[in-house]
Amino acid sequence: MKSFKMFIGNKWVESSSGKMIETKNPANMEVLAKFPRATATDVDKAVQAAREAFEATEGREIIPAERSRILFKIASVIRENKDELAELETLDMGKPLTQAYADVEVAARYFEYFGGAADKILGETIPINSEMLDYTVREPFGVTAHIVPWNYPLQMTARSVAPALAAGNTVVVKPAEDTSITTLKIAELIKQTDLPTGVFNVVTGYGYEAGDALSSHPDIDHITFTGSVPTGTSVMKNAAKHIKSLTLELGGKSPNIVFADANLEEAADWVVRTLIQNTGQTCTAGSRLLVEKSIKDEFLEKVTGIMSRVTIGPGIEDKQMGPVVSEKQMDTLVNYMKVADEEGTEIIRGGKSIEGMTSGLFFEPTLVIPKSKDSRLAQEELFGPVVAAFEFETLEEALELANSTDYGLVTGIWTSNINTALWLSQRVRSGQVFVNNYGAGGGVEMPFGGQGKSGFGREKGLESLKHYTQVKNVAIKISR
Ligand code: NAD
Numbered sequence: 001m002k003s004f005k006m007f008i009g010n011k012w013v014e015s016s017s018g019k020m021i022e023t024k025n026p027a028n029m030e031v032l033a034k035f036p037r038a039t040a041t042d043v044d045k046a047v048q049a050a051r052e053a054f055e056a057t058e059g060r061e062i063i064p065a066e067r068s069r070i071l072f073k074i075a076s077v078i079r080e081n082k083d084e085l086a087e088l089e090t091l092d093m094g095k096p097l098t099q100a101y102a103d104v105e106v107a108a109r110y111f112e113y114f115g116g117a118a119d120k121i122l123g124e125t126i127p128i129n130s131e132m133l134d135y136t137v138r139e140p141f142g143v144t145a146h147i148v149p150w151n152y153p154l155q156m157t158a159r160s161v162a163p164a165l166a167a168g169n170t171v172v173v174k175p176a177e178d179t180s181i182t183t184l185k186i187a188e189l190i191k192q193t194d195l196p197t198g199v200f201n202v203v204t205g206y207g208y209e210a211g212d213a214l215s216s217h218p219d220i221d222h223i224t225f226t227g228s229v230p231t232g233t234s235v236m237k238n239a240a241k242h243i244k245s246l247t248l249e250l251g252g253k254s255p256n257i258v259f260a261d262a263n264l265e266e267a268a269d270w271v272v273r274t275l276i277q278n279t280g281q282t283c284t285a286g287s288r289l290l291v292e293k294s295i296k297d298e299f300l301e302k303v304t305g306i307m308s309r310v311t312i313g314p315g316i317e318d319k320q321m322g323p324v325v326s327e328k329q330m331d332t333l334v335n336y337m338k339v340a341d342e343e344g345t346e347i348i349r350g351g352k353s354i355e356g357m358t359s360g361l362f363f364e365p366t367l368v369i370p371k372s373k374d375s376r377l378a379q380e381e382l383f384g385p386v387v388a389a390f391e392f393e394t395l396e397e398a399l400e401l402a403n404s405t406d407y408g409l410v411t412g413i414w415t416s417n418i419n420t421a422l423w424l425s426q427r428v429r430s431g432q433v434f435v436n437n438y439g440a441g442g443g444v445e446m447p448f449g450g451q452g453k454s455g456f457g458r459e460k461g462l463e464s465l466k467h468y469t470q471v472k473n474v475a476i477k478i479s480r
Helices: 040-057 064-080 082-093 097-120 153-166 181-191 207-215 229-241 264-280 293-308 327-343 395-402 418-427 462-468
Strands: 006-008 011-013 020-025 030-036 132-140 143-147 170-174 200-202 222-226 245-249 255-258 288-292 346-349 366-369 386-392 410-414 432-435 469-477
Touching: 006 040, 006 181, 020 082, 030 082, 030 181, 040 143, 040 170, 040 200, 040 207, 064 082, 064 097, 064 153, 064 181, 082 097, 082 153, 082 181, 097 153, 097 462, 132 462, 143 153, 143 207, 153 170, 153 181, 153 222, 153 462, 170 207, 181 200, 207 222, 207 229, 222 229, 222 462, 229 245, 255 264, 255 395, 264 293, 264 386, 264 410, 288 293, 288 395, 293 346, 293 366, 293 386, 386 395, 395 418, 410 418, 418 432, 462 469
Parallel strands: 143 170, 143 222, 170 200, 222 245, 255 288, 255 410, 288 386, 366 386, 410 432
Antiparallel strands: 006 011, 006 200, 020 030, 132 469, 346 366
């Protein structure tokens, strides 16, 4: 079992309490590694290191072209170490190796993409009158805090850290307690680059302890939180105490809306793909399926047929679907199936854990038909390979169903009618809309984020840089 330390001020450190947390391989429940359980004191040290680094460099002194060069270097060391990173991500999180390799590549792409943007963060000149020169500059916030979930540790770390660094901030990252290893590995790789001391720091530990201390710290300037709605609410309260700006990337209950005129083979394939990716533990999982009534039976048959051919096994064996991340997550799924029973939900396929597999953390790809769009299985994020299906007859009904949850993250529309696609995409409450494709997590270039309880602020794309900078307006009176 490997023992890790945290990364604060360019040094590897233990927790001030000396306590450690163990992480398990969910494919066999063996302990994989241990890492420090950070206290509020450790968090404070990390924030101080980041503050000192920001003040030493003032975010501006590492000139943008130099930032760009360093971010490109980080992308390249990530790629050079892709085998180790992918294997660790798979062992720690459970995802199939192919997915882990894709995550490593996406992580590298974030550093590359925002490396390319670092020297293109522009202000504007604003016409007032001939006696005034008015312009804006985009300045870094200072110290940014990044609280990362367990489902895509590498991708989520890179997604917010890369634009924050590109904009000239210094950062403190808190990975999830279930999956901290690869974020610490990224720190190891970043240490090999010329990133100045204290610009990148990692504290590991529990959410209620280290995460709470980080989000309520008075000396951070911006928080990016990716995780569940209840924790997001608590982080928002902490941010409010010291008036800190916030990006909240929360959950989803995203629909795939399938019309009779769609390419049904392709749509069915994607419906399953977007569900089983990361064992359904993806914020953008296509966890609702809205099907036009005339093709409902035929389409659900196609979907269940594909589900039954999904290969399942430990991530390291690189089957299509791995285990869920933890016993806690499995309990959540099992409990939801009890709720399904109580609510009179029809279970068309699946609905239970798979017996006889190594750790017991494997769950069947599942298709259910809830009694109503208001039932818990239709409204709540299960975070597993469970899709809730509904039928509709008219466009208006499809829209009503699509917008019937508090979430608004991603919508997939499957149709060959451009008017149907455009009419719906203008009206669905959703941060992203995909027509005849579905981008669960893909595309570092596309702005991504939620509406409603899926959160606010945008990650990915150039849009993301707006959330790691603040605008200063300078007005100069011209006299002669
Ligand atoms: P979570 O909310 O339990 O934890 C997320 C992070 O917050 C972890 O690092 C955790 O340690 C920390 N945390 C927990 N309690 C905290 C507290 N009181 N104060 C501060 N930090 C605290 O979420 P999770 O179970 O790790 O992740 C699953 C959730 O994340 C799902 O709802 C999923 O949809 C969402 N998610 C959203 C996106 C997105 O981009 N919208 C991406 C991935 C995951």
